[in-house]
Amino acid sequence: MNDTEDTSNTSNNRTFENVLAAHLSRRQILIGGLAGAALTFVGPSMARAERGVVATSRTGAFVGARKKARIAFTSIPLQASAMPTIAPEYEYSVLIPWREKLDGSGDAFPYAGFTSAQQAESIGIGHDGMWFFGSNKEGLMCINHEYGTFPHLNGKKVPASLEDVLLSQHAHGMSVVKIAKKGQKWKVVNSPQNRRIHANTPVKFSGPAANSDLLKNAAGNPTLGTINNCANGYTPWGTYLTCEENFNGYFGSTVSTWSPNSIQTRYGITAAGFGYEWHKWDPRFDLANPAYANEANRFGWVVEVDPTKPKAAPVKRTALGRIKHEGACVAVGQGNRAVVYMGDDERFDYIYKFVSTGDWKKMVAAGKSPLDEGTLYVARFNEDGTGDWLELSPKNSALSSWKLEDILVYTRLAADAVGATKMDRPEWITLGANGELYCTLTNNSQRGTAGRAGTNTANPQVGNAWGHIIRWKDTDKHIGESFSWSIFALSTEVTDAGGQMYGSPDGIWADPDGRIFVQTDGDQPGKNNDQMLVATAVGKEFKRLFTGVKGCEVTGVTVTPDRKTMFVNLQHPGDGNPANSNFPEAFTGATGPVPRDCTIVITRKNGGVIGS
Ligand code: FEO
Ligand code: CA
Ligand code: CA
Ligand code: CA
Secondary structure (H helix, E strand, O other), rough: OOOOOOOOOOOOOOOOOOOHHHHOOOOOOOOHHHHOOOOEEEEHHHHHHHOOOOEEEEOEEOOOOOOOOOOOOOOOOOOOOOEEEEOOOOOEEOOOOOEEOOOOOOEEEOOOOOOOHHHHOOOOOOOOEEEEEEEOEEEEEEEOOOOOOOOOOOOOOOOOOOOHHHHHHOOOOEEEEEEEEEOOOEEEEOOOEEEEEEEOEEEEEOOOOOHHHHHHHHOOOEEEEEOEEEEEEEEEOOOEEEEEEEEHOOOOOOOOOOOOOHHHHHHOOOOOOOOOOOHHHOOHOOOOOOHHHHHHHHHHOOOOOOOOOOOOEEEEEHHHHHOOOOOOEEEEEHEEEEEEEEEEEEEEEOOEEEEEEEEHHHHHHHOOOOOEEEEEEEEOOOOOOOOEEEEEOOOOOOOOOOHHHHHOOOOOHHHHHHHHEEEEOOOEEOOOOOOEEEEEEEEOOOOOOOOOOOOOOOOOOOOEEOOOEEEEOOOOOOOOOOOEEEEEEEEEHHHHHOEEEEOOEEEEEEEOOEEEEEEEOOOOOHOOOOOEEEEEEOOEEEEEEEOOOOOEEEEEEEEEEOOOEEEEEEEEEEHHHOOOOOOOOOOOOOOOOOOOOEEEEEOOOOOOOOOO
């Protein structure tokens, strides 16, 4: 979603209203200290944790990658075109567009007369986060379907029947689809693993809040579905994590006197919703229907899916909290603990991490999920470049009167209570080559405006129109309760001969060589198209590898094990309007085909590693 979200965080925690001067001097230090050199984080225990991977400086401070990664391709200009462009050393092809059948035939259901039943057995819309589990030749692609609105879905302005709502519901969720390289092209192949998971698929809850009364509806209401599946994660035990972001927008009220309570307001729930109008046809999404009083609490979770088990229900992991989950970046921490870093994408919301109680291998061997038992934290970014992970449990004195299960269902309110740092819309988080985390903060037009939180050193720009990327490193190899952080890049500082290179950073992925792939969603300089850039972690050189089409977002990134094939997504090309783009078909204008969300397969013409 672009910068049009509700702003629901009106809590009074630390806002650092008066630190602009401090921030300016600190920014100079950060830029001076990082430009063209190694990134430096303090904390001697980090050096221990990263032994063998990194060097230790004279003072014992952690020093990240020293070598600048190779990005030798030709950076291309910004574009406002109806078709994508790619660097001349690269080429692309199209895979799994919306409505393609899962049966490997390569056929798609036609747009005219497309039914909800057909949607349930074909690729959904709103391609977003994804992960490829496979070899250089074949494997299972898990792909999220975040977003799909009318009239893009079937030409109607709003749903006019339950069938229209079912079409929209089945377009959301995710797909598991087997793909294979046939000759030079990747194609869908028929497989028992191919499946659709959507808004009406049976799901399960697990973890400390699974039996909470806050997740119960009137007797007999089954737990169904996943929606607004934005970014993703994957685990060392081979599962996929799909993350529920703007779930609030699918709910609405059929009763004009209904209004949200303060907790619902904190989650952005309103009587009108975002205009999907599901609630007018499906009582499950009607906030005024007492039989479904807690239905909205059943969304906003990280959902685990085993792509190899097509009959297994997706599992909502309550230990990871309920927020507008952007993504879930899993790291293996000290003692083989599973650590999950997560952003809550709303203006002035927070960054979280979860640490499993034990070694993930031992937990899995004992039949436990490492995502069911552990500690949830929220980040506080201190002015001096340090940070603290604040525990979200009754052990924290600020939450001593809360039950853990309530903290996990009303996580935003718990985070407000402990004094987390309000961020500029945390989107994706990725794990860098030397254990540092990168998080895109896409933008925040309300930062520092009247009545809103002011700047702080981690979010230093008033009315942050273009966004920035922050990075940090935790103590004790991801499991410690403190970290060191710096700003990787303010979008306004990243320029080439054409001026500012990008805005609204969103998708981000770090490769093991020190390359950072940055994808955009929203305003770009000169009103140009969204894009994907490649940066170096050391030196912070940026090049533009790919530009999307008018109206689209570029999101989702995964590679084959040899990193010679990369998959990215074009979401809502042309904003669904053929006057803007007919992609993946060649552009013929408003009378051409409705554009289709799809995956883009990127290769280097010389067979090299993507980004090189
Ligand atoms: Fe679904 Fe925050 O992007
Ligand atoms: Ca976004
Ligand atoms: Ca989006
Ligand atoms: Ca996003």
